[in-house]
Amino acid sequence: MFAPAPRDPDRTLDPHLQDLALTDMTDAYLESLQILERMHRLMLDLVKDEFERLHKGDLTPVQAMILYNLGEAEVSAGELRSRGMYQGSNVSYNLKKLVTMGYVHHERCDMDRRSVRVRLTPEGQAVREMVRQLFIRHAQGLASSGVLEDPPLDQVNLQSRRIERFWTEQIRYIY
Template identity: 80%
Template sequence: MLSPASRDIHQLADPRLVPDLSETTDAYLDSLQLLERMHRLMLDLVKDEFERLNRNDLTPVQAMILYNLGESEVSAGELRSRGMYQGSNVSYNLKKLVSMGYVHHERSDLDRRSVRVRLTDTGLVVRELVHRMFLRHAEGLAMSGILEDPPLYQVNLQSRRIERFWGEQIRYIY
């Protein structure tokens, strides 16, 4: 049985319904490559920022884990599912962050297998460094007009639709 999103794509594949599917497909494939490159560039931006600040104790992935954790207290699994830690071992990085004093961890009273994590004061400082960097980038992009055509909220809406479609594809495999 096809998911609703799969049915929509199969209907789109009918050339009578979408006359220039190859153009749409090419744009989609280009978007996939662009997403991957942007993710890598974001990690490079974090790396460069930390090098400028002489903060060589953290990897960009570790810094992003701290940023995404924010002021929440979550399980390691929740953190893994909400982040973008391409090619990294979240458990290993969390252990490193705990040993370096950036993250506090505590076993759940209800389920001793589950570990809850939250930032220490030192972790919050790092999160703030990354946050300020992103704010500077947002200001620069806004001043340049890059975010206006199309408006970024529309780009984000489209990205969320693709994210939802991908999630449905994963769920309907089983």
């Protein structure tokens, strides 16, 4: 983690230069938002293409990502929603479909009968493994091409987590 260099209080930047720096950072931030949205859409397209290749047409990419993000855990629908990005989707509706198709097992909580806990069935685990293998192949291809090295992906992830934390704080501040 890099700490910013200490500022010399006796040296102030020209206000025009400060405005240019802020504009450059704002432009870069807005571009990163567009890239993030495009990457999410592309990821769903990659999952869709993989499932078509495997003749697994009964699932949508969003449903496959729900299965992937559910993993080995047993969680509520609310917990699952907070774990993943389900653009334009209704998690409850998709969970109901996944239960009907046999990919997810659901069970009402003994303590709160309104709450439902979900976990993967063996069929759901198989789908999760398909998505995991797809992502592993992509990681290997990106690593061998050097794409993940400059800047190092762990630094990109660190910055993304900081932005995620900022956004979360903004949402909490509103409510």
